[in-house]
Amino acid sequence: MGFFTLLEVATMPVLQVLLISILGAFMSTEYWNLLNADARSYLNKIVFNIFTPSLIFASLANTVTLQDVITWWFMPVNMGLSFLVGGILGWIVVKILKPEPYLEGLIIATCSAGNVGNLLVIIVPSICNEDGSPFGDPNICSSVVLSYVSFSMALGGFYIWTYTFHLVQNSASTYKATQVAEESLSRKPNNDFDTNSESHLLKADDQDQTSIQVISTKAIAEDMEKELVFAQSSGKAGDEIPFWGKLTGFLHQIVEELMSPPTVGGIMGFIFGCVPFLRNLIIGKTAPLRVIQDSIKLLGDGTIPSIILILGGNLIKGLRSAKLNPLIIIGVILVRYLILPLIGIGLVKVAGDLGFLSPDPLYRYVLMLQFSLPPATSIGTMTQLFDVGKEECSVLFLWTYLVAAFALTIWSTVYMWVLS
Template sequence: MLCSSHRSSSQAWQAPSRSRTSFPVNMGIIFLIGAALGWLAVKVLRPGEHMQGLIVACSSAGNWGTIPLMIVPAICNEEDSPFGDASTCNSLGLSYVSLSMALGNFYIWTHSYSVMKRSAQLYKKSHNNHLPTNIRKEENSGEDANGHYRAFLPQPSGEFCEDVSSGLPSNQLASSYMYYLRRAKDLLVEMLNELWSPPSVAALIGFAIGTIDKLKSLVTEEDGPLRVVLDSAKLLGGAAIPCTVLILGGNLTKGRGRTLMKPLVVVSIIAIRFAILPACGIGVVKAAGELGFLPRSPLYHYVLLLQSTVPPAMSIGTMAQLFDVGEEECSIVFLWTHLVAAMALTLWSTVFMSLVS
């Protein structure tokens, strides 16, 4: 990640100033659309509490690292590649993908992590305190007494609960103001804690090294005192993709024949990731290009379009294992989404290259 973030900062961000925000903005729009569609799927399908966060996370967070790192160099090395010289294409393509991967970690380890964590906490609390052990997961709709989906509601502050238990204050306006102030403080503290995850810290270090010339020279120059850090990062990065694929293959076997997840849940995630989001991605990139926010680089446009077509992020499986909730369901989702991705990526890549060439 350190090496990837350095490349992205030193090369991809040399684009015109109006295009420097296109990567995070494009990813943010696609992420928000996916999260909204995932929330809508939860409202319609009414899965158990243990699956609410999983559906939203799989619908919004994509594999913005491993999949593009395999696809972009393969296209660049083709003889009749529409992106020009293979060496230049590989260099720029890897920098764009590295930037995409680094930025994606911020979205994944803030929003997706928070949703998965909250869903797991609510499910465990409800399961341990209110549900018999023989009730199946799918029988728990995840709604509270008012019909709201609790996994997406803010958890009440402990101090506010104490205030309520001791009696309502006389000034309702002041009470509401203090409540929202506490909620904002709790949300800020939670986001700061989540930003200290290892992928986010690595991305921040990579951005700092790539954008500050004095730091970059210490790492990238042949006689730099920290050159060994770059060499070590390259060695580790070379083994990242094979290790990731092996981990993915091991995780796919956990959900085989062990879950009662509704097929419509998997179908909805597949439809969101491989039908709706790619169409939205085309609209977003085309609109940004017409407004002049993107550089005139076919490869740059292609990477932006590719961000909306990848399967769910593998970090979601890590979160499911971390919170010990929804591991089997996550494996089922990963299995079917990656099977469909083999065909969907081929189809959409053909469409994308015809649009940018």
């Protein structure tokens, strides 16, 4: 399989993302005005509450069985390690480059979460069907790879909407809380209410009005002092929360995140996939309730194009106003397309030598490829949801996806050489 053939295969999904992004950008301009800020916000809520849970549920329920989980037990571990290592590397990038506080969660998320959805679905089956594929019979390869890719896609959705969602939410909450605290401490009484003997409003003969005005000024000043004292005392009180109180708050936060629609969709899909009775109700041509699965899958198919359209809509404003240091873009590209793939090769080789993996080269190829994908487009949904770093996210995705075509081609070649 030649380099240019691989380049063509790797470029197709990347071009799809870029073309749909361009369409979203035009839809957000004043000429069309189909995807303005309000429209993007509403569409994003639909993606978060309806489309994404449907996509994750349909993928898990249709492809994951209890036997698959037992056989492919290393795949969740492998993907979890890619998210963990990428998050650590992203944290290092943040500490070195010191970006704006509201960008910290976005940078760590783009370094950790890979797009295991539409890219794997297009790239891996295409390689199976090419002449000279190192994975054997194209027919057998194509049938097996769909299971690998679907399982990866479902796992990726679960990790993204737990681990990555927590990163972005935490960063956004911390940044907004800091902003509120700074605004509260910096507020001062409005001097326009202060009065003196030369004030135009006090030239009236009614002295009662003068006294009321002075009293109201003092009241405002006293209220501001009380607010400052309360803000300071709240900060001190937070440090005195007992251990069990902190633990309860932490568990409460975890439960809230697990109750997010995408996570609930993943849990329900896993249950329906692993329980034979429930699976037979909705999966298969003879399933009595197969219309439910078909309807959910139809909704899930709208996830990826909707997310990319939103990213494109944010791109116009991002190119004009995004405060993104070019070194940050370079740092994310180095993490995603240089450091993580090298770590992935070493991890899969070690796991194979220890006997944790089946000898199937296609399975190992999918595991390696999970370390070299561009950032997950779902991150754009999260930044839109929390209204933090939307424009910067679009600009960051533009550059990482432009580099992705060549990076995926090079690493696919290296992976097949290593596995041959």
